[in-house]
Amino acid sequence: MTAKKLFLGVLFLMCQIVLAQQDSIVLKEILISDYQLKHFSDAQSVQKLNDTIIERNQSSLTSLLNYNSVIYFKENGLGMVSSPSFRGTTAQQTAVIWNGININSQLNGQTDFNTITTRDFSEISVKAGGGSIIYGSSAIGGSIHLNNDLSFKKRFENELRLNYGSFSTFGGNYKLAAADAKTSVNLSVSRNSSDNDYEYLNTKNLRNENGQFYNTSVNLAFGYKLNQANVLKLYSQVFESERHFSGTLVSPSRSKYQDLNTRNLLEWTASNQVLVSTAKVAFLSEKYKYFGDFDSDHFETSKAETFIAKYDLNWKITSKINLNGIVDYTKTKGIGSNIGIETRNIGSAVLLFKHQLLHQLEYDFSVRKEITNAYQSPVLFGFGTKFTASNHYNIKLNASRNFRIPTFNDLYWQGAGNPNLKPESSYQGEIGQEITLGNFTISATAYYMKIENLLRWMPSGNIWVPENVGKVNSYGAEGLVNFHKKIGVHLIEVHSTYAYTVSENELLKKQLAYVPYHKFNAALVYSFKKITFNYQYLFNGQVFTLADESDVLKAYQVSNAGIDCNFGSKNTYKIGFQALNIWNENYQSMPQRPLPGRNYMLNLTLKF
């Protein structure tokens, strides 16, 4: 009821503002929907992966981030369910934000990083640390931002990329970017498939049986300028996939899993020199079907449909002071074999304040409160500051409280769900510094995080039930290095990240299972005229597989190497060849689930 009132209030406010629109300014050329990522993230580390980096990597979000960010991944075999761990947190403590909207599953609270095709996006950003105030549930370890830029520069560009490689792996992506001064369209269509029947190294002819998969996605971003002050934007995505869940070294599998996700966001921005007013409505749906036997008609299924209405008003009080208010209302309906039919309403209000106190010093305050019938929600708050000593050096401080709300499965799973669960909540702080010297940038961040009311499924009699148990203390450090240098026809680029992570169960005083102390990756790119070589390296430290540190998965090092050549002059006609896992490392990120040995990929990119 309260949420409904809030919502009506917002609508009223929105009309007021639109009516007040008289003066207008020329809108910037490139628009993204995730306004706060650009304007309220100064005091945190944000790593941008642009389209060039996206293009150089394999098409799954797992692969992109595994080789280019500090995030650690567990994969149930290539292309299978993939769970991230950011700063030693769980998969439900990393939020995935699609054009400003949180898309973590309402059913299990996480995003499967093998169900996101990176080529559908123009930019992917990795924001470390707390973000729940702006993005809501799950942004504890950090958040991944999938953005589609809309540019109003006149153009008509087509891009077609095809790749084919070992295990009959196929990837196809077509992109269209077309715009004039009033209209802008970005369209991306992707298809990936693989027999995925790779050999398990060092075994007697064992293969990754029943691992075949395909996925298809269409992603559209459309912008239309009504006039200089008003812009309408529509973002739309459909992702459909079928994966046979592969067996392990010791267990065969006949199961298969189908996903169907749709995401639609309509947004209207009106602005003048002082105010930027954005009204959004979004509709998200997720649905899965799990077949224990791919030959059988018996399956389990659940789906969730989410409607979001959001109003966002940014008020530039002076040239140095920004105040941003956001109210939103989210209604989610979950229906499933195991959860029955449940509806959840959440209303939230957010206030963000940013002040450029001195030329070198800015700070921000933020606060969020949710109102819902489903759980007790804490007040979230944050503080950040950035001191820019010179063009070469800045230092950032940030502290915040964040949370992860119970999922539909946690609350409503028949016979096990617990309606009295509290959200997981964290207090966390970090200090970061950035040094820029010419073509060289290095950033280092140290953090501390305390998470309470951890939600775990624990055995209770013959069933497993979710409970708020345990506390975790995490601390660690992250380093990012980037370097690029052009000398005549030679170009060299180096990108590298390192993470040291301690994530300790407060009761046992032991490192959490599946959190490596060390993770390091590096990419080296060398271009000579139209030929480009690249080399990627990943080191993933040993992880414990049990909470008492009594069992381990050993550390691994994986390298990929590639070469490509552009035969085009005005247009791009690029042919490339990649050798993945070139040193044939026999490794597992989950026990008994070997990942592929050396394999090859041929690719073709046409831009016209």
Add this chain to the structure above:
Amino acid sequence: MKQIKLFLTVLAGALFFVSCSDDDAEDAARIPLGSYDLGTLVLNEGNFGSGNASVSYISDDFSVNQNDIFSIVNDGAALGDVAQSIGVNNDLAYIIVNNSQKIEVVNRYTFKKVATINNQISNPRYIAFANGKGYVTNWGDPANPNDDYVAIVNLSTQSVTATIPVAEGPEQIVSNNGKLFVSHSGGYNFGNTVSVISNDAVSSTIVVGDVPKELQIVDGNLWVTCKGFPSYAPSGTTNGKFVKINADTNAIAGELKFPNGQAAMNLGNSSISGTNIYYNIGTAVYKCAIDAPVLPTTPAFDAAAQGAASIYGLAVNNGRIYVSDDAGFTVRGKVYVYAAGNAEFAIGVLLNRTTVGVGPSAFYFNN
């Protein structure tokens, strides 16, 4: 290597100790048939999907405690994913590895692998032996209520030769005079029957009580432990009970129930030893004479006192109560051995506590 050496040293010490002991003249007279004789085998389920099922061994004098014995003996081979149960036939132990869709056949005393049965096996649960054959309960696709069966194993070729379709969720299986009894816990649903198999076909069905699981033959009677519906069943929690069936006539000969007037309660694990039935509810362990009119209201002891967070498995053997704590499956589990009550030790006196593998669920005795 070090672990094995240490083990051999300890074992030698243990044998010496055993053979010098006057209290145990019977054991002393018997020559151990392998490294894992004269002790208890603990089956550790392991985490689903992780392939870390294992078997631990605890010697009867508690001097030897070794984990992962299948792997150690068989050149490091993994036992598999989710070990469900073990069935013993003469010198062989049949280890049913549910999610690996197989049965590992080993010598029960040496743990040397003899064979693997994996044809016509689909989500196997338990095995029993009769008429020179093995009988294995299988759920098939757990989501499909109509494809459950009992597989018949040829014990000389160690392979499945035929199947007998049965009702949903066949669980434990026991034999008596060539007849087999199968409890139907119901798999993903809830059952309430015991099937009788004669001449390799279902010959009758006995309605027993909600969610029957353990089956034990005592003096020509079949004792069925009906757990009761759990809280998440459509009807809510119902009382568990023990049902006694005449194994010759298949007629219900009696029931052992909770006293009237208490809130509905499920039964945990149960084990009959001599004329007593031992069972747990939560971490509380109860003892009751099988001819008692009604179940007791107070437990004999509570394993929580020694730190057990749960009781996932329970068995009684040779005057000892073996209890396992799964510890949430996130760490290695523990086994607690208590006295069942004799002249020396009162019931509930802790005799031994050891850390075993992940998810210890059942005990088998080589003595």
